[in-house]
Amino acid sequence: MFSKHSCCGHRSRTVAALFPATALALLLGFGDNLVAQSHRLEKKSFGKTPDGVEVFLYTLKNASGMEVKITNFGGRITALQAPDRNRKFADVVLGFDSVDGFATGPAAGGYFGALIGRYGNRLAHGRFTLDGHTYQGPTNEGTNMLHGGTSGFDKKVWTAKETSSHGDPALELHYLSPDNQEGFPGNLNVTVRYSLDEKNGLRIDYTATTDKATVLNLTNHSYFNLEGAGSQTVLNERLTIDANRFTPVDATLIPTGAIENVAGTPVDFRKATVIGSRINEENEQLKLGKGYDFNFVLNHPGDLSAVAVKVEDPKSGRVMEVFTTEPGVQFYTGNFLNGTVRGIGGVYAYRSALCLETQHFPDSPNHPNFPSTVLRPGKTFRSTTIYRFSTE
Numbered sequence: 001m002f003s004k005h006s007c008c009g010h011r012s013r014t015v016a017a018l019f020p021a022t023a024l025a026l027l028l029g030f031g032d033n034l035v036a037q038s039h040r041l042e043k044k045s046f047g048k049t050p051d052g053v054e055v056f057l058y059t060l061k062n063a064s065g066m067e068v069k070i071t072n073f074g075g076r077i078t079a080l081q082a083p084d085r086n087r088k089f090a091d092v093v094l095g096f097d098s099v100d101g102f103a104t105g106p107a108a109g110g111y112f113g114a115l116i117g118r119y120g121n122r123l124a125h126g127r128f129t130l131d132g133h134t135y136q137g138p139t140n141e142g143t144n145m146l147h148g149g150t151s152g153f154d155k156k157v158w159t160a161k162e163t164s165s166h167g168d169p170a171l172e173l174h175y176l177s178p179d180n181q182e183g184f185p186g187n188l189n190v191t192v193r194y195s196l197d198e199k200n201g202l203r204i205d206y207t208a209t210t211d212k213a214t215v216l217n218l219t220n221h222s223y224f225n226l227e228g229a230g231s232q233t234v235l236n237e238r239l240t241i242d243a244n245r246f247t248p249v250d251a252t253l254i255p256t257g258a259i260e261n262v263a264g265t266p267v268d269f270r271k272a273t274v275i276g277s278r279i280n281e282e283n284e285q286l287k288l289g290k291g292y293d294f295n296f297v298l299n300h301p302g303d304l305s306a307v308a309v310k311v312e313d314p315k316s317g318r319v320m321e322v323f324t325t326e327p328g329v330q331f332y333t334g335n336f337l338n339g340t341v342r343g344i345g346g347v348y349a350y351r352s353a354l355c356l357e358t359q360h361f362p363d364s365p366n367h368p369n370f371p372s373t374v375l376r377p378g379k380t381f382r383s384t385t386i387y388r389f390s391t392e
């Protein structure tokens with residue numbers, strides 16, 4: 001189904017067969033490098049998981065040279081090359097060059113680049129009640145469940161399919177989470193599609209269906225450093241979050257249930273602010289989070305045209321804008337990174353990366369005032385997030 005294209009001196013699969021216009025352009029010979037080098041998806045082995053299953057690494061590329069690598073182990077983004085203001089490319093996500101790097105050693109608990117489910121962030125006591133029935137899952141972080149339990153979606157091998165999305169090449173991942181996995185009800189069919197457009201946007205489309213009422217909160221847990229993975233800190237980068245409110249937490253990082261204004265606090269990012277400028281202020285929430293580790297309530301939920309978050313690196317000029325249909329985003333400053341993990345970019349130091357996990361609010365099933373995370377049979381869960389890269 002995928003034709004082999006020889007222009008670039010190495011094996012590559014093109015999706016020309018799926019795109020008649022592209023195929024025609026190539027045939028007629030006016031498929032210059034712009035067309036030829038765009039719309040490509042490469043695949044190679046990424047090694048074997050600790051259980052002995054071979055997994056693969058897929059590379060999406062666009063015409064301007066941006067490249068994203070994704071493995072079907074945990075649906076993880078392993079590398080993302082983005083240009084700086086001088087068109088110099090750098091890998092801006094923390095990753096590893098084989099599945100071992102992600103699955104073993106201290107990095108195994110870090111969720112690097114991973115798809116998170118069934119429930120992103122925390123569920124108090126690993127428990128929730130739905131339709132009068134109480135469901136209990138494992139507590140893998142103190143008294144709480146974090147990121148789906150002891151074996152969440154980040155550790156699963158997903159089936160992968162090369163496809164297209166809005167005219168762009170895409171990698172579609174699928175995972176069937178069986179009824180009662182990590183205590184969650186229902187067989188949950190999850191599809192996640194990664195695509196890369198010609199405007200340097202990495203788009204992630206999530207869909208899910210279930211055969212029993214359940215809860216879910218899906219996200220991606222990439223760690224970004226716009227100066228380049230392995231750079232020592234993100235504290236000099238500037239951040240804007242389109243959120244007037246956030247959900248404060250207790251000592252175990254479970255939301256108290258309150259929804260508070262950011263105004264007058266160090267979690268106010270409504271105007272572009274240097275991330276490190278207030279991170280060590282005397283503030284109860286910052287102490288509990290050990291830095292920034294909070295869910296922000298976005299001002300334009302469901303609006304994919306609104307910039308939810310903007311990160312700017314003054315040094316390289318790289319900019320990342322985040323667009324999402326989700327109502328919240330977890331902004332986390334890598335407070336648990338401690339320099340014990342070495343990846344493609346070198347040693348991943350304390351606060352050397354940030355995560356922007358678009359999501360429903362943590363522990364929503366236990367807070368009726370939060371947007372609902374319930375999915376019922378016959379309904380399809382849909383969610384989209386775009387990370388768009390540019391320079392200034």
Ligand code: GLA
Pocket residue numbers: 109110111121146253293330332336355357
């Ligand atoms: C999320 C959480 C953090 C931390 C990281 C993973 O961002 O909110 O507290 O657990 O995941 O290390």
